Amino acid sequence: MKVGIIGLGFRLGYLGYVFKAIDSSFDIVGYVDPEPAGLPGLTEKGISVGKAYGSPEELLASEKLDLLMIGSPNHLHLDHIRLGLQAGLKVFCEKPIVTTIAESIELAHLMAKFGHERLMVGLVLRYSPLYKDLRTIQAEGKLGQIVSIEASEHIEPYHGAFFMRDWRRYERYSGSFMLEKCCHDLDLYNGVAGARPERVASFGGRKSFIPANDPAREGINDLELFHRKPSGWMGSDKVFDSDADIIDYQVAIVEYANGVGMNFHTNLNVPDQFRRFAIMGSRGMAEGDFVRGYLDVHEQLTGNKVVENKYAATELSQHYGADEQMASDLLESVRTGLELPVSTLNALEAGILALAMDEARMKKTVVDLRPIWDRFDEALHARAA
Template sequence: MRVAVAGLGYRMANVLKSFHKANDDLTIVGLVDPVPAGLEQVEQDGLKVGPRFESVDGMLKQVKPDLLTVGSPNALHLDHIRSGLQHGVKVFTEKPVVIDEQQTLEMARLLGEFGIDRVLVGLVLRYSDLYRDLRNAQAQGQIGNVVSIEASEHIAPYHGAFFMRDWRRYQQYAGPYILEKCCHDIDLYASVVGARASAVSSFGGRKSFVPDNAPAVMSNVEREQYYRKPSGWNSTEHVFDSDADIIDYQTALIEYETGATMAFHANLNVPNQFRRFCVIGAKGMAEGDFVRNNFAVHDAASGEKLVEKRYAGVEDDHYGADDQMAFDITRNLREGEPLPVGILDALEAGLTAIKIDEARRTRKTIELAEIWNGFDEALRMTPSGH
């Protein structure tokens, strides 16, 4: 597989490692990134990186890849994906696809012109064993119609400090925090409900990573915690007095078009981190935790435990899902096998997250019917539909 790379940070380096496992013949035929933080990692994994280019257009004019991978800062995704589409190349983009409502509509118009099958997306949790087992429990009728969901993504202080030091601390590059970090979760639970969000509200702010909480003298233990995760482009050493404009905790309420609801909680400073859910339906409930690797289903009428599982995945490879995603995408590229998530799913989850943060900033409940009408209108030229 011949791959051209737009943006080679630490995350894309991990993705390419998984693609290499699925493709012994993978070669990187071109790279666009003025400061490729993941370059050393990729070379250590046995991949040679081809020539460097100043622009994606310039690269694609000279190389003919099977796939363009987009791992650049989120604000650049739209332009880089557009280049790939215009050059007739299939594109894999990291999440979130775009950073705001305007970019979402522009991406929808591009998909209308070029087709939704031309862009693949790295919503990797859809490939996890835990998610597949949740969907299987639904298919077997063990949950019934979804009534309500309680879910969270709580990350450890070392990871929260990374966000305060990384380029992701700026919304102009990453979009709001709930978009950048939690669009996975918003996508997952929309797929479980089987409907779009119809209304959102939200509250949150920044209370942990603020100057008042900075240690007077940072101990070795604290330094190990707050600088454990490396940052690349546009990074800073500041943690508690960072110039970040993102928040570090947020609660969102979502109502779906079916009438089901979800309460979602994000926090960047949780020492015993977890990423769990409780999906409650008319016939039963399913509970799981991506970090603690457990899953259970209980029947509503009898209280009987119908399913209990544990998993072996770890956070660094998205609980085992990175390799599975690379394997499945390879089969899609070679054999046309369907994937569990598509670009429209990603855009819908992203737009929901964007409106959640708008609700937080404006302290309003936002009805989304008109938003979806505009989104669908932008897609009106899509040849394949959803």
């Protein structure tokens, strides 16, 4: 399988290794990236990446590809997706696929023109064993009708510091922290809720990564923790005095079109990180944590714990056993058209929710998503030009 990469950063450098480990025929024949942060990792593992091209257009004109993989900074995704679709290729794009509502509408137009099956998205948590088990339990009726959801994604200080130092610190490139990092989680709970989000309120800001909290002010000189995760393009050494415009904590409440309510919380400075949820239904509740590796289900009538699953990290995966499953399914989808557990539509809906959370936070108001969905659906179902 001949593969081209636009944006060979750390993530696609890692995924290139995973895809190659899953299928030895996976062959990166060329890439485009002026600063390929993911290249050394592939080279160390003995994985060839073919020729470096000066532009996406040159790559597409020079190579006959089976798959185009996009890992460029988020604000460039739409242009690179468009080029791949226009070239007639199957395209995989890392999340988030776009960074604004306007881009979401434009991508919906592209889906109407080129079809949904041509674009695959890296919302990898849909492939995780824990989430697959949760959805099976839900389908079996153990939870009954979903009523409310409590969910969070919290990351350790080393990871939060990475966001303050990386290009993702600028919303003009990342879209926002909620979009860049938490679109995974929002997608999962959109799936559980079974409806689109309709109203959103949100609050947040930056309170941890500020000059007053710099340990160096207290004479602490061992700051390796905050530089442990390397940054790539536009990287900086500044952490507590970063010029970032992203938040380091945010809370949001969401009402879905079917009445399900959700509260979501993210924080970038949590020493004992967790990524957990509690889903309350009319017949039971599910509680789990992707980081700590468990899924418990209690039934309503007896209070008994009827599911008690444990999950262990795998050797390949950075995402709780999901990366290798995603690689396997994506490769099969390219070859046979296998239907994937997450779609471009799912990715766009999660992204629009994240962007609505940020709008609500910045404007200090409740955002009504119904007018956005009307515009989105009009684009999504537009007749192909």
